[in-house]
Amino acid sequence: MEDLTLLPAQLDALLTGENNTVANLSNASALLMQTLPDLNWAGFYLFDEAANDLVLGPFQGKVACMHIAPGKGVVGASFDKKQVLVVPNVHEFAGHIACDSASNSEIVAPIVVDDKIVAILDIDSPSLDRFSESDAAAITEFAAVVAKHF
Template sequence: MEDLKLLPAQLDALLTGETNTVANLSNASALLMQTLPDLNWAGFYLFDEANNDLVLGPFQGKVACMHITPGNGVVGTSFTQKEVLVVPNVHEFAGHIACDSASNSEIVAPIIVNDKIVAILDIDSPKLDRFSDADAVAITEFAAIVAKHF
């Protein structure tokens, strides 16, 4: 899919010159929602170091869980493992947090700045097994571009 390959470069062009993190994360989540098919949520959880908590940040989609503890759910597991996770069926993921019962698959990626995770990119789909290895590569690159502009 050509859109997927172009996504990181599109994001970099979109964010170049903007220094406001909220604006950048907002446009990044909007770009994902308007570009990738079969999504029902795309956004960020920001790490609050003082409270050891992942807090809901800019997103596109239905209302969401506002706090996720590191180690809990797909987002919290990505945070503690410091890696991209692709979950074909969230209902089979131990400890899955069901913020939206319509979500069936998920991909998450850490946003790493100066060797610290500052946020987690979270993307959900109502389709089972929505995210491929190619998606994981593109989302990893997308997360690196977000980090560059954080």
Template structure:
């Protein structure tokens, strides 16, 4: 298992400094994740839609993906509902897993909170079982917090 280099936090901060468009920020964040981590087949975001109350596909890197996820469904929807990071060593053992890509075997999801509200879920999938370590979880949580510091809900709501 290859652990993510913590330098990714500084890279993200530098990349997003001065950026005001949240979609642009999320697109580059997903590209940075995809470029910086090994053994991935998907890295991106699901955005909370305040009109429908579901999570909609946002910027990502990888194969085509599920476009809408209900709260409480799958790893992504469960993370939103529980407001917690979820690291899954084997997605096939996760009750209610949504198989958007049958090649995915491990997954980690991190809520992105801005102004006390979860605006998105960062979702990263791997074809390798048990791909994500506890250290990866810590670094990715910091990555999410850094990303959140560059987003604001007003801008996100006007674009999305």
């Protein structure tokens, strides 16, 4: 896959000076979709603490599931485990939620602000085994930049 090392710096430059979270998450998902090949969805699920629910936030792609419970699917598992997850084949992931049947692989990362997960970054691909461990490192840095501007 392509070199993603510049992606966090590009995002930081894009978001610097903007304090609106919706605008920042919208541009972060757009940057992913226009920069990374072979994606069919990139966006965020925002944690609603009062409802204990992950709610659809800004994204690029087809319509999506609007609510995901912590612990459910890849997004919910990332929330519970508080870590980046790379899933080479979502159809082999126990409890996978098929929001888009075209998705075959996925990478997710928690957005952490003040030691609390405020959102999950979710990126899907129609290809199997699309995301590597080096992608996970870059997406971890990307998520940290999102958190800085949250």
